[in-house]
Amino acid sequence: MSDDSIDVRLPPELAAAVDATTAEWTRAAKMERLWARDATLWTGADEAVWLGWLDVVDHQLAGIDGLRRVAAEIHSAGFAHAVVLGMGGSSLCPDVLRATFGRIAGHPELLVLDSTDPAQIRALERRLDPARTLFIVSSKSGSTLEPNIFKQYFFDRVRRAVGDRAGDHFVAITDPGSQMERVAAAARFRHVTYGVPSIGGRYSALSNFGVVPAAVMGLDVSRLLGHAAAMARRCGVSVPVAENPGALLGIVMGALARRGRDKVTLITSPGVSALGAWLEQLLAESTGKVGEGLIPVDRERLGPPDVYGSDRLFVYVHLTSTPERAQEDRLAALERAGQPVVRIALPDPEHLGAEFFRWELATAVAGAVLGVNPFDQPDVEASKVATRALTDQYEKAGVLPAESPLCVTDAALVPTLKAHLSKIRPGDYVALLAYVEMSEAHEAELQAIRMMIRDRFKVATCLGFGPRFLHSTGQAYKGGPSSGVFLQLTCDDAADLPVPGQRYTFGVVKAAQARGDLRVLEERGRRVLRVHLPSDVKAGLVLLRRAFEA
Structure with missing residues (x-):
């Protein structure tokens, strides 16, 4: 099963399941129903009101001159950097573009902040001259905690x-009538650009939430959107299901998940490696609910066939312009061993626009196959409520409730860790939930730990930095299959940062988010252990790695 951009290689029994599902979709005219916005294709709830992403590309292309004017006006202002302040769907697409295309000559360098970790914020701030920086406050509802406190912090810095004239350094991307629109007006922001109310955050890559930062950083947005429009046509209502590159991918993911292969293992060419983080949110938050769902596995280094179980689907997104022979050889070995492999070919990074649309459609299709509503996120709110209760308590009392977490220096660490890992069963996945600064040094230690777990227990592994993953994979971890084994990592902050106008600090917010996350995981009966690290996070992670080796 393939077209010129997707090649599906499955063992016979899985191919038969996909063929049967494809035939069912053809017989029941399900793609026609999807494009007709028929909510009964999913659960018959409110799905029909969340399908604005189906035709947003046409609207964006029609308004391309307006996007260019905004970009040109910002360019003429001489900003050195443009920083997206957001979480989840409002920040992940810009982060893909930032990591993929880097700095484009003659335009502001795009950066993204999506963490309340004080060290992360300080590391970003050290790169900036507030007088030459544009901040893009990106929040669909305008009520999300993190973008609001990011704005408070950096507005204070710019005003100093x-x-x-501080408002001239700020742009808002938000839905019409939102709280953020009112904040922007009061602070006299340079621009307010609008999202589409019928598009949820994780489906918003091709709306202004993705396209405005793309234009500001100097990308040719007409080309990006043109590739997306071409993919939308290829996924259109008149295309046979078996030849529809989005429908085919969605059917493969959904049909294989129904047969226990729910760990969608994402392999990417280095030139588009950042795409995985965006895909994590799209897949996990859309499908991981009511005990069902896809568990995306990103940045897990490919291993030999004997480290994998029968719960994987490998999806390789690769650039045809820069072939990676080592990746191809490992995937070929997995295919020979009977693992299902999907290959998706991109001629160049600008075709990411096409992938944004393909994967949005595929995820909606997979949700229909699994029988879930792919446009809600019922379990994300639970963590927000728990966090809000803790930050409200801090505002009143000036302190969070006392606690005595297991510390990485405790003598009980090794036996407690071994007891926790003994709960792992075939078909499970292990997720490291790290509320620490997202740095190369920290990621290297965490990747070493995850590889030890993968190779020893032969299970899928995930790595998320908090609180970023709360707006992404956190939904599937709490609402999806109960096959997760979680290790939450928290740390002391070497230095904290204030949130202007609030009693709580960024460190307090991060601590409240971690505690709220832990509480909800425990309430859902998930297998979770928390380990607390010192303010020297790198040294703490080294101790943790040694505990795994013991």
Whole structure:
């Protein structure tokens, strides 16, 4: 099963399941129903009101001159950096573009902040001259905690640098009538650009939430959107299901998940490696609910066939312009061993626009195959409520409730860790939930730990940095299959940062988010252990790695 951009290689029994599902979709005219916005294709709830992403590309292309004017006006202002302040769907697409295309000559360098970790914020701030920085406050509802406190912090910093002209350094992307629109008006932001109310955050890559940062950083958005429009046509209502590159991918993911292969293992060419983080949110938050769902596995280094169980689907997104022979050889070995492998070919990074649309459609299709509503996120709110209760308590009392977590220096660490890992069963996955600064040094230690777990227990592994993953894979971890074994990592902050106008600090917010996350995981009966690290996080991770080796 293939077209010129997707090649599906399955063992016979899985191919038969996909063929049967494809035939069912053809017989029941399900793609026609999807494009007709028929909510009964999913659960018959409110799905029909969340399908604005189906035709947003046409609207964006029609308004391309307006996007260019905004980009040109910002360019003429001479900003050195443009920083997206957001979480989840409002930040992940810009982060893909930032990591993929880097700095484009003659335009502001795009950066993204999506963490409340004080060290992460400080590391970003050290790169900036507030007087030459544009901040893009990106929040669909305008009520999300993190973008609001990011705005408070950096608006204060800019005001100190430029005085009453601070609003000229801010742009908002938000839905019409939102709280953020009112904040932007009061602070006299340079621009307010609007999202589409019928598009949820994780489906918003091709709306202004993705396209405005793309234009500001100097990308040719007409080309990006043109590739997306071409993919939308190829996924259209008149295309046979078996030849529809989005429908085919969605059917493969859904049909294989129904047969226990729910760990969608993402392999990417280095040139588009950042795409995996965006796909994590799209797949996990859309499908991981009511005990069902896809568990995306990103940045897990490919291993030999004997480290994998029968719960995997490998999807290889690769650039045809820069072939990776080592990756191809390992995937070929997995295919010979009977693992299902999907290959998706991109001629060049600008075709990411096509992939954004393909994967959005595929995820909606997979949700229909699994019988879930792919446009809600019922379990994300649970963590927000728990966090809000803790930050409200801090505002009143000036302190969070006392606690005595297991520390990485405790003598009980090794036996407690071994007891926790003994709960792993075939078909499970292990997720490291790290509320620490997202740095190369920290990721290297965490990747070493995850590889030890994968190779020893032969299970899928995930790695998420908090609180970023709460708006992404956190939904599937709490609402999806109960096959997760979780290790939450928290740390002391070497230095904290204030949130202007609030009693709580960024460190307190991060601590409240971690505690809220842990509480909900425990309430859902998930297998979870928390380990606390010192303020020297790298040293703490080394101790943790040694405990795994013991």
